[in-house]
Amino acid sequence: MHHQPHPIAPDQVLTAAQMRDAEQRLMDAGTDVHTLMQRAGRGAAEWVWRIASGAPVTVLCGPGNNGGDGYVIAETLRERGFPVQLVAALPPATDAAKRAASLYSGPVVDAAEAKGTVLVDCLFGSGLNREVTGVLRDMLHELSARHHRRIAIDLPSGVATDSGELLIDELPHYDLCIALGAWKPAHVLMPAMAHWRQARLVDIGCDTEPGGARLIGRPSIAAPAADAHKYRRGLVAMVAGPMAGAALLASRSAALGGSGYVKLLAQEPLSGAPADLVVLRAPGAMTLPQALSDDRIAAVLCGPGLGRDHQARERMEAALNCGHPLVLDADALTLLQLADRADRTDRTGPLVLTPHEGEMAALEKSFGLSGKGTKPCRALCLAQSAGAVVIAKGADTLVASPGGALAYAPPSPSWLSVAGTGDVLAGLTASRLAVTGDPFRAATEAVWLHAEAARRTGADFTAAMLAESVRDAMCAAL
Numbered sequence: 272m273h274h275q276p277h278p279i280a281p282d283q284v285l286t287a288a289q290m291r292d293a294e295q296r297l298m299d300a301g302t303d304v305h306t307l308m309q310r311a312g313r314g315a316a317e318w319v320w321r322i323a324s325g326a327p328v329t330v331l332c333g334p335g336n337n338g339g340d341g342y343v344i345a346e347t348l349r350e351r352g353f354p355v356q357l358v359a360a361l362p363p364a365t366d367a368a369k370r371a372a373s374l375y376s377g378p379v380v381d382a383a384e385a386k387g388t389v390l391v392d393c394l395f396g397s398g399l400n401r402e403v404t405g406v407l408r409d410m411l412h413e414l415s416a417r418h419h420r421r422i423a424i425d426l427p428s429g430v431a432t433d434s435g436e437l438l439i440d441e442l443p444h445y446d447l448c449i450a451l452g453a454w455k456p457a458h459v460l461m462p463a464m465a466h467w468r469q470a471r472l473v474d475i476g477c478d479t480e481p482g483g484a485r486l487i488g489r490p491s492i493a494a495p496a497a498d499a500h501k502y503r504r505g506l507v508a509m510v511a512g513p514m515a516g517a518a519l520l521a522s523r524s525a526a527l528g529g530s531g532y533v534k535l536l537a538q539e540p541l542s543g544a545p546a547d548l549v550v551l552r553a554p555g556a557m558t559l560p561q562a563l564s565d566d567r568i569a570a571v572l573c574g575p576g577l578g579r580d581h582q583a584r585e586r587m588e589a590a591l592n593c594g595h596p597l598v599l600d601a602d603a604l605t606l607l608q609l610a611d612r613a614d615r616t617d618r619t620g621p622l623v624l625t626p627h628e629g630e631m632a633a634l635e636k637s638f639g640l641s642g643k644g645t646k647p648c649r650a651l652c653l654a655q656s657a658g659a660v661v662i663a664k665g666a667d668t669l670v671a672s673p674g675g676a677l678a679y680a681p682p683s684p685s686w687l688s689v690a691g692t693g694d695v696l697a698g699l700t701a702s703r704l705a706v707t708g709d710p711f712r713a714a715t716e717a718v719w720l721h722a723e724a725a726r727r728t729g730a731d732f733t734a735a736m737l738a739e740s741v742r743d744a745m746c747a748a749l
């Protein structure tokens with residue numbers, strides 16, 4: 272039989288249901304569940320083998336296929352002559368797990384007797400559907416406390432696959448989490464993702480699953496065309512309010528993020544603007560709508576330092592009505608929920624919203640959305656209602672499009688949790704929007720560049736230092 276090489280998709284993020292579909296597709300194509308379990312278990316055993324490097328391993332197995340993986344891991348280690356013992360918290364209940372258990376020929380011990388250095392947690396994986404309580408919870412806690420190192424297979428037992436919520440009290444911390452077949456939302460969502468130091472993916476041959484989300488990877492940014500000039504490279508108009516600092520930060524990262532020209536439309540006289548930033552008072556010689564009618568503008572940014580009074584609202588409405596591709600951030604998001612519904616939905620041009628959790632909840636309220644469900648579902652829902660690309664910020668930033676595309680940021684430095692970094696992200700987003708004209712691409716590129724700038728700034732930085740590092744991040748993506 273002729274086999275097409277399958278496109279491995281190491282950056283796809285699949286929900287539990289999508290993962291089942293992906294596995295079903297593999298099985299329809301002739302791979303049985305036993306083979307998949309062998310692939311998953313043997314792949315995971317490679318990592319366990321490296322981490323344990325000869326130290327005794329305890330494998331904790333549950334009743335489902337996650338437990339089945341555990342039997343394969345234990346047998347693989349035993350075959351290699353590793354000291355391994357297995358605790359069966361519950362007997363295997365699926366056919367694949369029973370078969371894997373029958374092929375394991377090492378010691379099975381009671382939890383109380385298990386003494387090792389490395390715990391491999393195969394109690395529950397993507398089939399966890401309720402709280403882990405009672406004896407099983409106590410067993411996981413006690414074994415975790417007794418082993419120096421802990422490895423979670425697919426997910427720690429006590430994590431909801433699609434939401435990243437915890438379904439156990441006091442989930443242990445793990446040295447490593449080994450995702451099987453594809454990343455799941457819980458690998459890139461809080462609070463789950465704070466419970467391991469490192470994560471690795473084991474390929475089991477899954478193709479790209481239609482409708483799956485992806486991890487945001489390094490963008491590939493092109494140098495300006497040979498005949499480029501400042502307008503063709505993208506003119507960003509920054510609609511500023513009374514807090515000039517935020518507008519200056521956003522303008523700086525917009526300037527370093529690839530656009531050819533940043534014009535700051537100031538509300539008040541501005542001191543301390545750098546020499547390479549063009550500042551225009553509007554209203555001054557021109558009203559703000561007049562300044563925004565310049566058809567060379569490729570993207571408008573409104574929100575950082577805007578304020579929330581009636582003047583701020585007028586300025587935001589001018590930005591909404593100008594028809595250019597638009598990024599709304601910070602105060603503009605708060606004002607948007609107060610604006611008339613028509614203001615929000617009559618726009619046809621590209622629109623990007625950048626809410627953090629509080630702003631997200633306010634926007635949901637103003638769009639009549641329930642705010643219930645997982646973070647990715649909420650972001651997709653808001654994106655669809657607002658007709659906007661949504662960057663849902665936080666320690667687990669993700670990007671959702673009105674058409675249903677979803678992209679997750681890989682874990683980024685926690686040093687980003689300082690005032691002003693949102694302004695830097697907003698400026699970058701506007702810059703990438705001005706360059707690419709594509710709001711989803713702009714948002715994902717900006718999210719990656721923002722995290723990369725943070726990695727390159729190191730520890731304990733200010734937002735102004737982060738904005739300067741946007742230049743280094745751009746170099747890393749060229």
Ligand SMILES: NC(=O)C1=CN([C@@H]2O[C@H](COP(=O)(O)OP(=O)(O)OC[C@H]3O[C@@H](n4cnc5c(N)ncnc54)[C@H](O)[C@@H]3O)[C@@H](O)[C@H]2O)[C@@H](O)CC1
Binds near residue numbers: 399
């Ligand atoms: N389906 C496949 O083709 C493959 C699946 N794989 C593994 O299979 C896992 C999913 O397997 P399953 O769907 O069997 O699910 P799990 O092994 O995660 O567990 C499901 C079982 O646990 C029970 N259960 C769920 N929550 C419980 C709770 N709080 N307390 C007590 N019992 C609870 C369920 O009733 C069910 O019997 C993945 O995470 C992955 O590790 C891999 O082996 C690769 C191949």
Ligand SMILES: [K+]
Binds near residue numbers: 395396423424425427
């Ligand atoms: K597990």
